[in-house]
Amino acid sequence: xxxxxxxxxxxxxxxxxxxxxxxxxxxxxxxxxxxxxxxxxxxxxxxxxxxxxxxxxxxxxxxxxxxxxxxxxxxxxxxxxxxxxxxxxxxxxxxxxxxxxxxxxxxxxxxxxxxxxxxxxxxxxxxxxxxxxxxxxxxxxxxxxxxxxxxxxxxxxxxxxxxxxxxxxxxxxxxxxxxxxxxxxxxxxxxxxxxxxxxxxxxxxxxxxxxxxxxxxxxxxxxxxxxxxxxxxxxxxxxxxxxxxxxxxxxxxxxxxxxxxxxxxxxxxx
Amino acid sequence: xxxxxxxxxxxxxxxxxxxxxxxxxxxxxxxxxxxxxxxxxxxxxxxxxxxxxxxxxxxxxxxxxxxxxxxxxxxxxxxxxxxxxxxxxxxxxxxxxxxxxxxxxxxxxxxxxxxxxxxxxxxxxxxxxxxxxxxxxxxxxxxxxxxxxxxxxxxxxxxxxxxxxxxxxxxxxxxxxxxxxxxxxxxxxxxxxxxxxxxxxxxxxxxxxxxxxxxxxxxxxxxxxxxxxxxxxxxxxxxxxxxxxxxxxxxxxxxxxxxxxxxxxxxxxxxx
Numbered sequence: 001x002x003x004x005x006x007x008x009x010x011x012x013x014x015x016x017x018x019x020x021x022x023x024x025x026x027x028x029x030x031x032x033x034x035x036x037x038x039x040x041x042x043x044x045x046x047x048x049x050x051x052x053x054x055x056x057x058x059x060x061x062x063x064x065x066x067x068x069x070x071x072x073x074x075x076x077x078x079x080x081x082x083x084x085x086x087x088x089x090x091x092x093x094x095x096x097x098x099x100x101x102x103x104x105x106x107x108x109x110x111x112x113x114x115x116x117x118x119x120x121x122x123x124x125x126x127x128x129x130x131x132x133x134x135x136x137x138x139x140x141x142x143x144x145x146x147x148x149x150x151x152x153x154x155x156x157x158x159x160x161x162x163x164x165x166x167x168x169x170x171x172x173x174x175x176x177x178x179x180x181x182x183x184x185x186x187x188x189x190x191x192x193x194x195x196x197x198x199x200x201x202x203x204x205x206x207x208x209x210x211x212x213x214x215x216x217x218x219x220x221x222x223x224x225x226x227x228x229x230x231x232x233x234x235x236x237x238x239x240x241x242x243x244x245x246x247x248x249x250x251x252x253x254x255x256x257x258x259x260x261x262x263x264x265x266x267x268x269x270x
Numbered sequence: 271x272x273x274x275x276x277x278x279x280x281x282x283x284x285x286x287x288x289x290x291x292x293x294x295x296x297x298x299x300x301x302x303x304x305x306x307x308x309x310x311x312x313x314x315x316x317x318x319x320x321x322x323x324x325x326x327x328x329x330x331x332x333x334x335x336x337x338x339x340x341x342x343x344x345x346x347x348x349x350x351x352x353x354x355x356x357x358x359x360x361x362x363x364x365x366x367x368x369x370x371x372x373x374x375x376x377x378x379x380x381x382x383x384x385x386x387x388x389x390x391x392x393x394x395x396x397x398x399x400x401x402x403x404x405x406x407x408x409x410x411x412x413x414x415x416x417x418x419x420x421x422x423x424x425x426x427x428x429x430x431x432x433x434x435x436x437x438x439x440x441x442x443x444x445x446x447x448x449x450x451x452x453x454x455x456x457x458x459x460x461x462x463x464x465x466x467x468x469x470x471x472x473x474x475x476x477x478x479x480x481x482x483x484x485x486x487x488x489x490x491x492x493x494x495x496x497x498x499x500x501x502x503x504x505x506x507x508x509x510x511x512x513x514x515x516x517x518x519x520x521x522x523x524x525x526x527x528x529x530x531x532x533x534x535x536x537x538x539x540x541x542x
Contacts, residue, residue, distance in 0.1 A: 053325075057426065057429060060429065060433065061425065061429065061481070064481055064482075064485075065481060081358075083357055083358070085355055085357065085365070085398060086355065086422055086423045086426050086460075087422050087425065087426045088402060088405075088414065088419065088422050088423075089414070089422070090405050090411055090414050091398075091401050091402055091405060091414075105404040105408075106401070106404045106405060106408075109397065109400045109401040109404045110401055112397045112400070112401075113394070113397035113398055113400070113401045116390060116393045116394045116397045117357065117363070117394055119390055119393075120362075120363060120387075120390045120391070120394055121363065123386065123387065123390060124362055129362060130362070135360075138358055138359065138360045139358045139360070141333070141359065142329060142358045142359035142360075143358075145329060145332065145333065145359075149332065149433075149437070152437075153433075153436075153437070153440075156440040157440075197333070197336060197337060198336075
């Protein structure tokens with residue numbers, strides 16, 4: 001019998017080619033650990049800086065190319081405000097206020113691009129073309145729709161799917177308004193998103209790793225595994241961190257999709 | 271009893287959006303979607319927007335379906351060209367990689383802010399181009415050769431068309447496809463502001479290897495020429511005689527009636 005095929009998607013947390021892993025010689029990334037554990041084949045479509053459209057799209061591409069196989073999908077989702085226009089894998093726009101200064105010619109080109117888009121958005125807000133709440137909903141909607149649709153697509157095709165989040169999906173949308181940390185605004189973002197159609201659908205998912213509330217506070221890997229970062233500067237998981245993430249995916253898979261033992265534990269003493 | 275009627279959900283660009291300034295200026299109140307709904311006695315939700323690309327059309331149609339999932343839905347999509355993208359699916363963040371900087375049909379030209387908006391849209395387009403060129407030109411980034419670049423642009427667009435079709439089928443929703451513009455028209459403008467038929471033809475030729483290209487070519491629910499991706503089969507190519515004017519290349523009332531009839535005929539053929 002053919003092995004199962006695990007298809008994973010995500011951002012830098014899932015991408016074995018991310019510079020943080022390469023520079024620190026970290027080769028055991030959570031998807032390969034899951035596959036080692038369960039003896040599955042692997043297609044890893046993750047890319048550092050990916051947005052959720054990229055994550056969903058690349059997973060679907062891989063499913064469509066491998067339809068004849070026994071597929072399982074695991075997605076470690078990214079942040080809603082990121083952009084990867086046309087899925088171009090090395091021109092990700094992350095609008096991250098902590099983004100390091102990059103080398104020319106890409107660095108300045110990326111900065112210019114992000115700055116112009118921020119100006120465009122902020123002009124819309126300033127001129128009252130739309131309100132902050134409307135913008136929050138639009139940004140969140142396009143991303144949450146991807147999460148919901150991938151789930152729905154897999155379920156319709158009978159493909160087991162499990163979700164987790166590398167970063168809180170909705171955190172950082174407030175950076176589009178102002179490039180600074182603003183906890184009050186972030187709380188407002190979460191409040192506004194609760195009304196969103198897909199937010200409500202995703203909140204009911206029962207195939208989520210960790211906190212069953214996909215949007216729960218501190219439920220993302222970034223929040224949970226601080227002790228297992230490579231270093232204080234490089235906030236990606238070390239190998240122990242990746243093992244923890246892998247095990248949490250494996251446990252959820254067993255919980256949801258594997259047959260349960262019907263045996264009696266004969267070692268129970270009276 | 272409005273809720274017992276079927277609900278038609280249409281998606282598209284300016285060929286389907288009655289709010290386009292060229293329709294308003296020329297007294298054209300109804301577009302093909304309105305005529306279809308009237309002919310078939312359907313309710314209508316039209317999520318089209320001038321200047322939008324295929325990612326937007328896919329997303330907005332799905333939003334409308336999900337919000338009305340309890341209704342008896344029919345979907346009709348009049349797809350757009352590959353050189354358009356709306357960041358975050360937000361219509362005012364539409365990036366249209368045109369041969370020349372065009373006016374945004376949704377913005378009043380007499381508005382003081384108009385020029386600034388256009389300037390920023392243009393700036394966004396040029397900075398994106400510069401960013402992409404900087405990677406393509408660098409041999410240290412073999413994962414983004416020019417061929418990879420075009421293959422990614424094509425893949426994203428065709429995936430959107432394919433996935434809407436698949437989503438509708440999985441949910442037993444009848445769907446028909448047409449194209450306002452040739453899907454590949456102007457694709458080469460994404461990287462450079464000039465007509466280049468040689469490059470466009472090469473992109474089309476290479477796209478035949480794309481998995482979605484092959485799947486879309488097998489669609490049976492296409493209005494007009496059965497090959498959705500074939501050059502010269504779009505409404506823009508077919509209805510030149512029914513444009514508002516030589517300068518205003520959008521359908522007049524007759525043009526919209528013709529497009530509507532072709533959708534109605536295909537609907538009757540496949541689903542009635």
